[in-house]
Amino acid sequence: MKKTIVVLFSGLLALGACAQKSNPPKEVTSAFSTKFGTVKDLKWDQEDANEWEAEFKMNGTEMSASFDQSGTWLETETEIKKRDLPENVLNAVNNQFEGWKIEEVEKIEMPDFSGYELAIEQGENEKEILVSDKGQITVKKEESEDMEDED
Secondary structure (H helix, E strand, O other), X not given: OHHHHHHHHHHXXXXXXXXXXXXXXXXXXXXXXXXXXXXXXXXXXXEEOOEEEEEEEEOOEEEEEEEEOOOOEEEEEEEOOHHHXXXXXXXXXXXXXXXXXXXXXXXXXXXXXXXXXXXXXXXXXXXXXXXXXXXXXXXXXXXXXXXXXXX
16 A cells, blocks of 8 residues: 555656646747747647757647757757658658658758658668758668667
């Protein structure tokens, strides 16, 4: 019984700590308003000690934007459909990753990059790739069933 109470109390403390992290600093909210204007149904999450992410809809499209603690814009991601990928981007992915299936697509903008982030998979292998507007591909993250078993 004591163990159950301790576990429940610890869980409540953890939830309370997470709930306190839902309001970004004024610099962050001000920078967001300057870049995106007034947005309804905005949800903030603290990604790490120095990054805040806002999830929202703009003109019916799901988006997210990240800022550092001082309000510097880091990136914006916009959900798009695979069919909306430019032909040169789709061709570059299909040429370099023949037989891979595109699972998720986002338009991504950062201060030093504009293009697309794709989640692709082949069997048990998964990758996140960045594809520039010109079709240049960079592998961002790579996972396979074998890698997951090692954890």
